[in-house]
Amino acid sequence: MTLSRETVEHRLEEIIRQAWHTHALYFSHTPRSSVEEVLNLVKEQAVSSNQGGKRLRALTLMQTAYTFCPEEVRIDDSALLDLACAIEIFQTAALIHDDIMDDADTRRGAPSAHKALAVQTSASQGQGLALMLGDLLATLSIRVAFTASHKLSNSDEIFRTFLAMHDQVEIGQIMDVSMETIELTDTDAIESSIWATYINKTASYTTIAPLLIGILASSHPQISQNAQSFAQSVGNDLGVAFQIHDDLIDILSDSQTTGKPVGGDIREGKRTLLLARALQLASPHDRDTLLVKFEHTAHRDKEDVEIIRTIFHRSGAIDSLIDEVDKLWQRAAHAVLTTCMMHDISPEKTQALITMCSHFIN
Amino acid sequence: MTLSRETVEHRLEEIIRQAWHTHALYFSHTPRSSVEEVLNLVKEQAVSSNQGGKRLRALTLMQTAYTFCPEEVRIDDSALLDLACAIEIFQTAALIHDDIMDDADTRRGAPSAHKALAVQTSASQGQGLALMLGDLLATLSIRVAFTASHKLSNSDEIFRTFLAMHDQVEIGQIMDVSMETIELTDTDAIESSIWATYINKTASYTTIAPLLIGILASSHPQISQNAQSFAQSVGNDLGVAFQIHDDLIDILSDSQTTGKPVGGDIREGKRTLLLARALQLASPHDRDTLLVKFEHTAHRDKEDVEIIRTIFHRSGAIDSLIDEVDKLWQRAAHAVLTTCMMHDISPEKTQALITMCSHFIN
Numbered sequence: 001m002t003l004s005r006e007t008v009e010h011r012l013e014e015i016i017r018q019a020w021h022t023h024a025l026y027f028s029h030t031p032r033s034s035v036e037e038v039l040n041l042v043k044e045q046a047v048s049s050n051q052g053g054k055r056l057r058a059l060t061l062m063q064t065a066y067t068f069c070p071e072e073v074r075i076d077d078s079a080l081l082d083l084a085c086a087i088e089i090f091q092t093a094a095l096i097h098d099d100i101m102d103d104a105d106t107r108r109g110a111p112s113a114h115k116a117l118a119v120q121t122s123a124s125q126g127q128g129l130a131l132m133l134g135d136l137l138a139t140l141s142i143r144v145a146f147t148a149s150h151k152l153s154n155s156d157e158i159f160r161t162f163l164a165m166h167d168q169v170e171i172g173q174i175m176d177v178s179m180e181t182i183e184l185t186d187t188d189a190i191e192s193s194i195w196a197t198y199i200n201k202t203a204s205y206t207t208i209a210p211l212l213i214g215i216l217a218s219s220h221p222q223i224s225q226n227a228q229s230f231a232q233s234v235g236n237d238l239g240v241a242f243q244i245h246d247d248l249i250d251i252l253s254d255s256q257t258t259g260k261p262v263g264g265d266i267r268e269g270k271r272t273l274l275l276a277r278a279l280q281l282a283s284p285h286d287r288d289t290l291l292v293k294f295e296h297t298a299h300r301d302k303e304d305v306e307i308i309r310t311i312f313h314r315s316g317a318i319d320s321l322i323d324e325v326d327k328l329w330q331r332a333a334h335a336v337l338t339t340c341m342m343h344d345i346s347p348e349k350t351q352a353l354i355t356m357c358s359h360f361i362n
Numbered sequence: 363m364t365l366s367r368e369t370v371e372h373r374l375e376e377i378i379r380q381a382w383h384t385h386a387l388y389f390s391h392t393p394r395s396s397v398e399e400v401l402n403l404v405k406e407q408a409v410s411s412n413q414g415g416k417r418l419r420a421l422t423l424m425q426t427a428y429t430f431c432p433e434e435v436r437i438d439d440s441a442l443l444d445l446a447c448a449i450e451i452f453q454t455a456a457l458i459h460d461d462i463m464d465d466a467d468t469r470r471g472a473p474s475a476h477k478a479l480a481v482q483t484s485a486s487q488g489q490g491l492a493l494m495l496g497d498l499l500a501t502l503s504i505r506v507a508f509t510a511s512h513k514l515s516n517s518d519e520i521f522r523t524f525l526a527m528h529d530q531v532e533i534g535q536i537m538d539v540s541m542e543t544i545e546l547t548d549t550d551a552i553e554s555s556i557w558a559t560y561i562n563k564t565a566s567y568t569t570i571a572p573l574l575i576g577i578l579a580s581s582h583p584q585i586s587q588n589a590q591s592f593a594q595s596v597g598n599d600l601g602v603a604f605q606i607h608d609d610l611i612d613i614l615s616d617s618q619t620t621g622k623p624v625g626g627d628i629r630e631g632k633r634t635l636l637l638a639r640a641l642q643l644a645s646p647h648d649r650d651t652l653l654v655k656f657e658h659t660a661h662r663d664k665e666d667v668e669i670i671r672t673i674f675h676r677s678g679a680i681d682s683l684i685d686e687v688d689k690l691w692q693r694a695a696h697a698v699l700t701t702c703m704m705h706d707i708s709p710e711k712t713q714a715l716i717t718m719c720s721h722f723i724n
Contacts, residue, residue, distance in 0.1 A: 022529075023529060023533050026529075026530055026533045026558075026562050027533065027537060027558055027562070034540060034543045034544050034545070035537055035540045035541065035544060035555050035558075035559075037540075037543075038536065038537075038539070038540030038543060039536060039537070042536055097493055097494075097497065100493065101486075101489070101490035101493055101494075103486075121539075121540075121543065124463075124465075125539050125540075125542065127463070128463035128535075128539045129536060129540075131459055131462065131463055131493070132463075132532045132535045132536050132539070134497075135459065135497075135500065135528075135532045136529060136532045136533070138497065138500065138501075139500075139504075139528040139529055139532070140529075142504055142525065143522075143525050146521070146525070159508070160505075163501060163504065163505050163508070166497070166501040167384075167385060167388075167498060167501055167502075168388055170494045170497045170498045170501070171385050171388045171389065171401075173490070173494045174400065174401060174404055174491060174494050174495075175389060175397055175400075175401070177400070177483075177487050177490045177491055177494070178396060178397045178399075178400030178401065178487075178491075180487065181396045181397075181399075181400060181483065182396050182397065183396070193397050196388075197397075200388050200389070
């Protein structure tokens with residue numbers, strides 16, 4: 001099977017439409033009415049909310065399985081693709097709930113689900129519908145993973161890993177919310193809490209689960225046994241690197257590239273590693289400015305964003321995190337390489353996995 | 363095993379605490395900080411949100427399994443109890459999300475989860491934390507059902523039924539939201555849409571799934587084959603009867619019994635079967651009053667509630683629905699009786715199941 005973004009995108013839409021076809025049976029006795037219109041709205045939102053991602057998680061899961069799959073084993077390609085799609089569906093579910101929590105206006109350059117659904121209904125109905133859409137997609141992701149894992153090796157472990165991934169992301173989100181209550185003056189506590197949050201809310205489903213599930217599905221007898229430690233050692237570093245890289249994009253690029261307004265994290269007052277690092281490295285005066293802007297100001301306007309960006313640069317926080325991403329990436333790539341060599345994986349397959357991983361920070 | 367509310371309540375708390383013990387591992391490297399305090403808040407909310415239900419769903423599932431279980435078969439009691447708890451955990455998850463959607467202040471006589479969590483944080487943080495708590499409990503319910511079903515007969519079918527129940531309730535909630543958009547003048551469309559909503563959002567997990575899963579877990583070879591049709595025929599009627607009975611309690615009793623303010627449904631402008639029936643039966647003048655109060659008035663105050671209650675009585679809508687509950691109950695009880703007799707279930711076991719079912723409307 002060719003590993004391409006389009007293959008994932010195509011199958012994803014197929015799964016969503018098929019699921020809604022089944023959901024529709026629950027209201028088959030309802031007469032044509034406004035109820036049906038609303039249900040259709042939600043279906044179309046399910047399809048469009050699932051569009052437009054880079055599908056790195058799905059592709060990494062599949063590439064990992066193909067890299068470690070022994071020559072004599074034939075993986076069920078379509079089951080593997082479905083399993084990969086399950087992670088993408090879960091991500092969409094998580095993002096829809098995340099956007100409700102942050103009351104975000106946009107996602108991937110389009111209106112967020114609850115805002116889009118509010119247009120044709122009302123603000124509170126839009127929120128309610130998006131909440132349920134997130135729940136439906138979360139359940140769908142679990143059903144798809146359950147069915148697909150049955151056709152692959154280590155099915156029980158794959159499925160339990162998938163459920164644990166759900167938990168970990170939700171715990172990570174709770175950490176993220178609680179991060180807003182943390183004292184910004186305690187810079188060490190902030191940095192370690194943010195690091196833990198990044199691992200739980202991002203690395204968990206972005207890199208750790210795709211690597212772990214990919215290995216379990218590969219049927220490789222030895223690597224499967226050490227799947228956990230491999231996925232943790234590579235996935236933690238790579239996933240955190242990805243999140244830091246994402247934070248940096250928010251500061252360094254323009255809104256056309258990201259589909260989000262520049263400095264959105266600053267505006268929302270998000271506790272990022274960049275903020276923590278700047279608080280550690282900035283001059284006393286700049287540090288006080290950051291504390292005032294983040295602790296005692298409810299909203300940061302355009303001018304604030306510029307002041308804060310300047311401090312992020314001047315303090316060396318940005319350079320320090322660019323180095324950090326590089327260091328994390330080197331360590332992750334080295335761990336992939338070592339494991340592949342130890343288990344006699346061909347140079348081609350090794351390179352394919354390393355290249356795939358590199359997309360997370362490019 | 364003795365079937366009691368306390369047995370379910372006890373095991374439920376055990377499961378929740380155990381799950382949070384596992385969740386805690388995800389933040390074991392976080393230093394003691396406000397993050398940990400927030401996570402503890404969420405844990406305690408998980409425990410208290412799960413307290414205080416009547417556990418009818420859990421008990422019905424278990425009673426169904428014991429009623430149909432052939433003499434020579436030994437059911438794994440603790441797996442069955444866990445499966446029953448899984449439905450209760452799912453209900454708690456659904457109610458937490460439901461309360462966010464309705465922005466409800468109370469639940470089971472205590473503050474709703476998002477309101478309780480907002481007290482120690484902020485309104486928006488409370489909402490975010492409750493949203494994630496609902497997600498965590500939904501995932502937990504699935505994990506518990508997965509593990510328990512493995513130790514029972516028809517495990518795959520039980521688990522798929524459990525996932526389908528999640529879907530159906532979420533679709534029912536979407537129908538419930540969209541019901542607000544329906545034209546109140548089209549009384550036939552309203553009544554049939556509300557009926558469909560009641561089946562999806564209430565009967566699905568209150569009666570249909572407990573009966574269906576209970577039968578599947580019973581290992582009875584013949585009844586298992588017709589589990590679907592039995593669960594539908596009994597569960598639809600009984601579940602709708604339960605929901606109508608619940609709607610009537612909202613009108614007829616005082617707030618001390620329900621833990622909710624009287625006439626809460628009226629205040630919220632909910633589209634209930636009672637409203638639909640009153641619109642059909644009321645005099646033209648009363649009907650116009652209802653239309654004005656429900657379609658053109660955003661909030662209904664105490665005086666409005668009294669006017670509407672009077673119309674509900676005077677129109678005969680309340681009497682009509684009391685009859686309806688009775689009719690539905692008779693039909694459900696008859697279906698249980700017929701099936702039990704057809705399969706030579708003992709009179710004691712038959713009576714135990716019928717008594718259990720009767721609690722839904724008492």
